[in-house]
Amino acid sequence: xxxxxxxxxxxxxxxxxxxxxxxxxxxxxxxxxxxxxxxxxxxxxxxxxxxxxxxxxxxxxxxxxxxxxxxxxxxxxxxxxxxxxxxxxxxxxxxxxxxxxxxxxxxxxxxxxxxxxxxxxxxxxxxxxxxxxxxxxxxxxxxxxxxxxxxxxxxxxxxxxxxxxxxxxxxxxxxxxxxxxxxxxxxxxxxxxxxxxxxxxxxxxxxxxxxxxxxxxxxxxxxxxxxxxxxxxxxxxxxxxxxxxxxxxxxxxxxxxxxxxxxxxxxxxxxxxxxxxxxxxxxxxxxxxxxxxxxxxxxxxxxxxxxxxxxxxxxxxxxxxxxxx
Amino acid sequence: xxxxxxxxxxxxxxxxxxxxxxxxxxxxxxxxxxxxxxxxxxxxxxxxxxxxxxxxxxxxxxxxxxxxxxxxxxxxxxxxxxxxxxxxxxxxxxxxxxxxxxxxxxxxxxxxxxxxxxxxxxxxxxxxxxxxxxxxxxxxxxxxxxxxxxxxxxxxxxxxxxxxxxxxxxxxxxxxxxxxxxxxxxxxxxxxxxxxxxxxxxxxxxxxxxxxxxxxxxxxxxxxxxxxxxxxxxxxxxxxxxxxxxxxxxxxxxxxxxxxxxxxxxxxxxxxxxxxxxxxxxxxxxxxxxxxxxxxxxxxxxxxxxxxxxxxxxxxxxxxxxxxxxxxxxxxxxxxxxxxxxxxxxxxxxxxxxxxxxxxxxxxxxxxxxxxxxxxxxxxxxxxxxxxxxxxxxxxxxxxxxxxxxxxxxxxxxxxxxxxxxxxxxxxxxxxxxxxxxxxxxxxxxxxxxxxxxxxxxxxxxxxxxxxxxxxxxxxxxxxxxxxxxxxxxxxxxxxxxxxxxxxxxxxxxxxxxxxxxxxxxxxxxxxxxxxxxxxxxxxxxxxxxxxxxxxxxxxxxxxxxxxxxxxxxxxxxxxxxxxxxxxxxxxxxxxxxxxxxxxxxxxxxxxxxxxxxxxxxxxxxxxxxxxxxxxxxxxxxxxxxxxxxxxxxxxxxxxxxxxxxxxxxxxxxxx
Numbered sequence: 001x002x003x004x005x006x007x008x009x010x011x012x013x014x015x016x017x018x019x020x021x022x023x024x025x026x027x028x029x030x031x032x033x034x035x036x037x038x039x040x041x042x043x044x045x046x047x048x049x050x051x052x053x054x055x056x057x058x059x060x061x062x063x064x065x066x067x068x069x070x071x072x073x074x075x076x077x078x079x080x081x082x083x084x085x086x087x088x089x090x091x092x093x094x095x096x097x098x099x100x101x102x103x104x105x106x107x108x109x110x111x112x113x114x115x116x117x118x119x120x121x122x123x124x125x126x127x128x129x130x131x132x133x134x135x136x137x138x139x140x141x142x143x144x145x146x147x148x149x150x151x152x153x154x155x156x157x158x159x160x161x162x163x164x165x166x167x168x169x170x171x172x173x174x175x176x177x178x179x180x181x182x183x184x185x186x187x188x189x190x191x192x193x194x195x196x197x198x199x200x201x202x203x204x205x206x207x208x209x210x211x212x213x214x215x216x217x218x219x220x221x222x223x224x225x226x227x228x229x230x231x232x233x234x235x236x237x238x239x240x241x242x243x244x245x246x247x248x249x250x251x252x253x254x255x256x257x258x259x260x261x262x263x264x265x266x267x268x269x270x271x272x273x274x275x276x277x278x279x280x281x282x283x284x285x286x287x288x289x290x291x292x293x294x295x296x297x298x299x300x301x302x303x304x305x306x307x308x309x310x311x312x313x314x315x316x317x318x319x320x321x322x323x324x325x
Numbered sequence: 326x327x328x329x330x331x332x333x334x335x336x337x338x339x340x341x342x343x344x345x346x347x348x349x350x351x352x353x354x355x356x357x358x359x360x361x362x363x364x365x366x367x368x369x370x371x372x373x374x375x376x377x378x379x380x381x382x383x384x385x386x387x388x389x390x391x392x393x394x395x396x397x398x399x400x401x402x403x404x405x406x407x408x409x410x411x412x413x414x415x416x417x418x419x420x421x422x423x424x425x426x427x428x429x430x431x432x433x434x435x436x437x438x439x440x441x442x443x444x445x446x447x448x449x450x451x452x453x454x455x456x457x458x459x460x461x462x463x464x465x466x467x468x469x470x471x472x473x474x475x476x477x478x479x480x481x482x483x484x485x486x487x488x489x490x491x492x493x494x495x496x497x498x499x500x501x502x503x504x505x506x507x508x509x510x511x512x513x514x515x516x517x518x519x520x521x522x523x524x525x526x527x528x529x530x531x532x533x534x535x536x537x538x539x540x541x542x543x544x545x546x547x548x549x550x551x552x553x554x555x556x557x558x559x560x561x562x563x564x565x566x567x568x569x570x571x572x573x574x575x576x577x578x579x580x581x582x583x584x585x586x587x588x589x590x591x592x593x594x595x596x597x598x599x600x601x602x603x604x605x606x607x608x609x610x611x612x613x614x615x616x617x618x619x620x621x622x623x624x625x626x627x628x629x630x631x632x633x634x635x636x637x638x639x640x641x642x643x644x645x646x647x648x649x650x651x652x653x654x655x656x657x658x659x660x661x662x663x664x665x666x667x668x669x670x671x672x673x674x675x676x677x678x679x680x681x682x683x684x685x686x687x688x689x690x691x692x693x694x695x696x697x698x699x700x701x702x703x704x705x706x707x708x709x710x711x712x713x714x715x716x717x718x719x720x721x722x723x724x725x726x727x728x729x730x731x732x733x734x735x736x737x738x739x740x741x742x743x744x745x746x747x748x749x750x751x752x753x754x755x756x757x758x759x760x761x762x763x764x765x766x767x768x769x770x771x772x773x774x775x776x777x778x779x780x781x782x783x784x785x786x787x788x789x790x791x792x793x794x795x796x797x798x799x800x801x802x803x804x805x806x807x808x809x810x811x812x813x814x815x816x817x818x819x820x821x822x823x824x825x826x827x828x829x830x831x832x833x834x835x836x837x838x839x840x841x842x843x844x845x846x847x848x849x850x851x852x853x854x855x856x857x858x859x860x861x862x863x864x865x866x867x868x869x870x871x872x873x874x875x876x877x878x879x880x881x882x883x884x885x886x887x888x889x890x891x892x893x894x895x896x897x898x899x900x901x902x903x904x905x906x907x908x909x910x911x912x913x914x915x916x917x918x919x920x921x922x923x924x925x926x927x928x929x930x931x932x933x934x935x936x937x938x939x940x941x942x943x944x945x946x947x948x949x950x951x952x953x954x955x956x957x958x959x960x961x962x963x964x965x966x967x968x969x970x971x972x973x974x975x976x977x978x979x980x981x982x983x984x985x986x987x988x989x990x991x992x993x994x995x996x997x
Contacts, residue, residue, distance in 0.1 A: 003692045010692075140389060222430040226493075228386055229425075230445050231418035231500070240444075244435050320435060320480040 005309070012305045019301040020085055023294050024064075031288055033060035033080075039288050040097050058097065059083055084294070093295040096284070102295050105280065112182055113264030113276030115192055120199035120268075121261055125254065128204055132211035136219060137238060148212070154205030159198075163271050166198045180273040195272045199265065214249050218242045247318045255311040259303035263296070333399075334504055334536040335360040335383070335421075340396035342375070342382045348608045352378040354560040355396070362503065363534040365527075367541060367551035367568075369583075371859040372830075373604055375560045376540045380506045383538070384423055385413055400504070419449035422502035426509035428489035432481040438465070439477035442496050449500035464495040468525050486722075487518035491525060498529065505530065508540045515721045516886060516930040523549055523932075542859060544583065545932025548572060556580050559615040560607050566640030572936045576642040578620050586864035587934055588893030590916075596871070597864035597893075603829060614645065622646060674747075676880050677710040677733070677766065677848050682742035684725075684732045688954060700954050702728040704904035705742070710848055710880040717883045717895035717912070719927065725904040725953065726884045730850045733882070734766055735759055764794050767841035771853040773833035777825040783836055784821030787811070787843050796844045810839040814869060831862035835869065842873065848880045855890060867894060888931045892916055900924045903961040904953055910987020920983070920994040922966045960992065968993050 037054040038046050055061040062080050070078040087094060093102035135147045171179035177194050218224065219242050227241045228234075264278035273279070277296070284292035315322040335358070342353040352375040360366050368376045381387050383398055385405065398405040400420060408416065425431040433441055442461040446452040452460055458477075465473035468491040481489055490510065497505060510526065511519040527550055530537050539550055547554055547568065554571045556564040556579065564577040575581050585598030602619045605611070614620070617627040627645055635647035645651065684703040687696040702725045710716055718726045731737040733744055735751060744751045744762075751762045767790075770776035777786060787807045791797040797806050808818040814835040825833055834854060841849050851870070855863040867890065874881060883895060891898060891912070898915040900908045900923065908921040919925045951957055951964065959976050963969035972992050982988045 003690070007692045007694075222425060222427060223433040225386060226423075226425060226431045226496075227433065227444075229384055229417055229423040230496070231414040231416070231448055232444060233414060241433055241436075245433070248435075318435065320437075321482045 004312075008309050008312070012302075015305060016089070016298070016301055017085075020088060020294070020298060021081075023297045024081055024085070027290055027293065028064055031290070036060065036097065036288055036290060084291075088294070088298055093298075094291060096292045097287070097289045102292060105292075106277065106295075106299070109264075109275055109277045109280050110262055112274050113269065113278060114261060115188060116195050116199070116268060116274060116276065117261040117264055119192070119196045120203075120265075121257070123196065124200045124203045124207065127200055128207035129211055129250075131204065131208045132215055133238060133243070135208070135212050136215040136242075137234070139216065139219075148209065151205045151209045151212075154201070155209065156205075159202035159267065162198050162202050163268065166194060166201075167271070170194055180271065182272075182274045191272070191274075195268045195274065199268055210253070211246070211250060214246045215242055218246045221245075244318065248315065251314050251318060252311060255314045256304070256307035258310065259307045260300065262303060263300055332361065333359050334362050334364075334401065335538075336399045337383070338397045338399070340379070340382060340398060341394040342378050342387065342391060343394040344378075344388075344391045346390060350606075350608045351394070352560050352607055353382060356557075356562055358538075358555060358562075360504065360536040360538060362536050363531070364552045365530060365537040365539055365550055367539045367547040367554045368557055369541060369544070369547055369554055370557035371542055371604065371861065374557045375607075376557050377508055379557075380423065380508050380538065380540055383506060384417055384421060386417075386423075415449075418445050418497075418502070419500040420502055421504045421506060422497035422500060424490075424493050424497050424505065424507045424510045427513050428486060428493050429481075429513070431493060432489060434481055437478050437480055438484070438492050442477075442492075442499050445496055445499035461495075461499070464499055465492065467498075467529065468492070468495045469521070470495075485518075486514055487522060490514060490518075490522050494522075494525060494529070498533075502535065503533075504536045504538070506538045506540070509542070510539070511546065512541070512543070516888070516932075517721060517926060519546075520549075520930045520932060526550070543932070544587065544860075544934040548934050548936045549932050556583075559605050559611075561615065562643070563616065564640070564642045564644075566642075569936050570638065570640055572934070576637055576640060576647065577616075577644050578622050578646070579616050582621075583860060584934065586861045588864070588867060588889050590892045593893055594871070596868045599865045599868060600861045614643075675709045675711050676747060677708075678743075678745040678748075679706065679708040679733055680743050680745075681705045681707055682729065682732055682744065683740045684728050684737055685740040698954055700952075701904050701956070702953055703732055703739075704953075706899075706901070706904075706906050708733075708882070708899060708906075710882055712847065712880050713874065713878045714896045715874065715881040715883055715894055716897045716899060717885060717891040718899050718901055719885060719888065719891055720901035721886060721927075723953075724901045726901050727852055729901070730768070730852050730882060730884050734768060734850060735762060736768075760794055764796060764844050765846050766848040766850065767844065767846040768850045768852065769834070769837050769841050769854045772857050773830055773837050774857070776837060777833055777840075779825055782822055782824060783811075783828075786825075786836065787821070787840055790840065790843045794844050806843065810843055813842065813873070814839045815865075829862075830858050831865055834858060834862075834866050838866070838869065838873070842877070845877075846879070848882065850882045850884070852884045853886070854883075856885065856887060863890070870894070888916070888928060900927065903951065903956055905961070905990070907962065907991065908987070908989045910983065910989075911985060914983075914985060914987050918995075920987075920989040920996075921962075921991045922968055922995075923962050925995070926965070960990075 033055050034051055037051040037060075041050055041054060052061070060080055062078060062083070064080050067075050067078045076082060091103075093106075096102050096105070131147070135144050138144050167179050170176050171194065177190050182188075182191050219238075224237060224241055227237050232240075262277065263281075264274075264276040266278040266282055268274070269276045269278035270282050280292065281296045284296065337356060337358040340353060340356045341351060344350045344352060356379060358366065368379065370376045378387070378391070381391075382393055383405070385393075387393070393406055396406075400416065405413065405416060432438075439458070439461055442464060443453075443457045446457045446460055461477055462473045465477060470476055470488055470491055476484075481492070484492060507526065511522050514522060523546065526537070529535070539546070541547060551568045553565065553567050555562050556577060558579050564571070564575070564580050566576070571580070575584060582598060582600050586600070588597060600619050605615055605618070611631065613626070613628040613630055614623075614632050617623045620627065624645060630645070632643045632645045632648070634641050634643050635649070637647055682703055683701070683705050685699040685701050688698040688700060689695065690697040704725075706729055708716060708718075718729065720726050728737060732739045735744070735754065739752055742752065746762055746765055749761070751759070754762070781789075784804075784807050787810055788803050791803050791806065797803045807821055811818045811821060816832065816835055816839075820828075825836070828836065837854075854870070855866050858866060870881070871894065873879060883891070885891060895912045898910065898912050899906045900915065900921065902923050908915060908919065908924050915924060916928065919928055951961065957964050958974060960966070960969070960973040960978055963973040966973065976992075978990045978992045980988045980990055981994055
């Protein structure tokens with residue numbers, strides 16, 4: 001088991017390097033350091049000197065990948081890419097282009113992100129699994145048919161519609177909760193209720209349909225027939241036999257996103273003005289703030305890799321056949 | 326209601342089942358059956374005849390779309406079909422229990438064996454805690470699983486195939502049922518395990534005086550287990566009667582055909598009896614006898630009038646031949662086409678020589694995935710194939726026989742050893758250099774449903790090899806050859822544009838054989854080519870293989886665990902155990918005078934189609950095939966061998982050769 005973990009973590013290193021290289025290359029295909037400086041300084045104050053100063057202050061005055069004027073190993077190490085990458089791997093993200101410390105920002109914004117993402121995830125999983133189990137219990141009845149029709153309809157509607165529609169109906173027409181914003185402490189539930197509910201609703205269609213398919217596949221297996229031949233009730237069959245076996249494929253899709261909950265949701269956070277990591281990323285992309293974009297992509301990849309490892313480990317919990325040597 | 330009125334445990338009257346799949350199919354039609362306490366009734370029939378549907382209907386567990394269309398099922402005199410579902414659940418598992426065919430999929434993979442047994446104990450007997458635990462241990466010991474207390478906490482995947490089926494039996498017995506329905510309980514098991522599991526079932530049935538409905542297609546199982554037999558064909562019963570009388574002289578022409586299709590050493594090298602045509606589709610209404618189109622003794626009115634039940638010496642048969650109103654018909658004896666092969670075969674040069682072939686799969690562990698062990702799937706086997714001869718490679722599943730076949734064709738890269746085709750070394754070749762081997766050695770696989778590409782037309786499947794190996798010139802020549810091949814294996818050349826799903830199992834195996842023959846090979850490796858087929862279809866394929874071998878002087882390597890087929894077809898036999906050949910020689914010598922105790926074990930486990938009662942003892946402990954990762958020290962067979970002593974435990978036996986070219990690897994070979 002430990003050997004397996006160590007090996008997986010070693011595999012993660014080249015992946016992270018690749019992700020880092022790709023983000024860097026893609027970003028500088030569409031931008032140059034000069035563009036970034038102009039963007040940050042604003043159109044009025046742009047002079048060649050100001051741009052040069054901006055680049056020197058932030059370390060963008062060196063060549064991107066290859067320094068012809070340097071000696072030996074310095075040709076590779078004395079570059080923007082090397083400077084900016086090395087510190088990333090010890091989770092030192094430095095300052096954003098507007099001067100604020102990225103690590104501090106992340107710490108502050110993680111709370112609001114999690115406050116939305118975690119309840120959405122837990123509640124969503126509970127609602128969709130229950131709904132799917134219900135459809136399977138009433139399989140091949142009109143209830144099942146119309147349930148699936150509803151799922152397809154809900155899948156086909158853009159999540160933006162739920163957000164805008166929800167804000168209009170709940171906040172504007174009924175005045176139940178604030179339309180957007182965020183507050184700490186006891187105030188938080190008032191701000192969180194609507195985004196969480198809308199987040200859950202947006203996911204119901206596709207997840208329910210997926211879980212229903214998995215449950216239906218399990219319920220036609222031989223061991224289910226054996227269980228029925230034992231004389232146990234259909235509900236016992238569903239909860240004791242089918243659910244646990246179906247957890248194996250469900251876990252593949254679910255556990256991997258758990259670490260990513262820290263990253264928040266790009267759309268929900270932007271629409272509701274939540275000061276979380278999702279809106280932070282969106283703002284950074286719009287401001288062409290390379291340091292932030294790269295930090296967020298890097299953290300995202302790290303969390304994704306952690307999610308994949310957790311997925312593999314979680315198999316050992318639900319499937320006795322899986323053991324790591 | 327008096328006791329005598331329902332002395333029968335289960336009585337089934339005119340049970341009909343319908344399945345709605347677009348059109349209405351009637352897999353079970355007006356079936357009558359009686360089972361008394363302590364009696365085993367065997368329901369015999371080939372695949373698709375409706376026997377499993379009957380069992381599921383009795384338990385009211387029909388799959389979606391299936392429904393009981395009529396009839397009555399009385400269990401202890403009460404109509405099971407009219408019980409409310411909650412009462413029916415009491416009957417399921419508590420009164421009538423069921424064992425299924427495939428133990429590896431019929432147990433819940435993520436629940437311990439204990440929890441699966443305990444579920445029944447608490448449901449039907451209200452046992453829990455220590456009481457349930459003790460009862461589960463007792464049940465598991467009763468089915469012959471050693472160390473039951475510890476094994477209760479294991480998961481099904483930690484059990485071998487035979488043990489899974491034993492656990493399944495323990496689970497079925499946990500509710501103290503008085504009727505056991507066993508649906509092909511040993512079909513998925515190796516011969517050696519099959520007879521052990523049947524012994525367990527017979528013993529438990531006797532000691533608990535359970536009634537048993539045994540569903541099987543295997544005459545050997547019927548002969549061993551049943552008190553009476555009911556034969557099913559195309560959804561209806563056609564013959565019922567006591568076992569011994571049935572085996573003495575089966576009445577219905579179909580029953581006779583079943584016996585005649587069995588390969589036997591006496592009928593060796595003669596064509597087996599086959600049935601023309603196919604089982605009729607069940608989505609039609611039948612006017613006459615359902616077997617009439619295939620019946621050798623069909624009369625004019627057979628196709629028009631449905632035969633009634635006739636009583637013949639206490640047995641019932643549904644056939645016009647036994648109609649007392651009609652003039653007595655002499656039932657024609659089965660005709661034997663006597664074209665047995667003469668023994669005038671030419672001793673030829675060896676075609677394919679395999680020597681010391683090894684296939685080891687590395688086992689990797691740790692951070693750096695270092696190789697920490699070897700699974701020696703094939704560990705030094707030597708074989709020689711000669712034109713026109715059949716060499717059978719026999720052994721239990723997991724002994725490495727399939728891997729050996731693949732390694733010989735370089736489909737798996739051998740670790741060591743040599744494979745010489747007409748004297749030319751083939752190992753170590755890659756890509757184009759293997760073309761010669763591919764042209765001369767072809768393979769037929771076990772499962773004809775999985776081994777043909779479902780998206781390719783039959784003509785394309787047959788042509789592919791010829792085009793790839795460039796053996797048949799241009800497209801027109803290839804097309805002509807496809808027609809010739811289809812005719813050769815007894816299919817219509819108009820079938821070339823169809824897809825595999827349009828064919829039955831037997832037809833598919835013919836196509837697989839035609840595909841192998843397409844490039845005019847000299848050797849065909851047949852990996853269990855008939856084990857997925859019904860007996861009557863197996864007979865057709867064996868006949869065809871025999872014909873083809875004779876006309877093309879093919880060499881066969883026949884990989885199988887079916888001793889009866891070996892006895893019928895093979896010239897030479899090699900017995901494989903845990904990656905090595907432990908005995909090889911003439912068929913006559915190996916099968917009649919086995920020298921290795923393992924060969925003896927295999928032969929003893931074969932069920933013959935002659936009535937005999939199951940051995941009484943359940944005590945024999947099953948020792949399954951050891952893992953090839955950690956083979957036992959010394960002779961690999963010593964843990965299962967009665968004769969084993971210290972020498973067997975420490976040294977692997979050397980080859981002892983005998984007159985006539987046979988050899989054995991045993992310290993104490995049987996002397997004949």
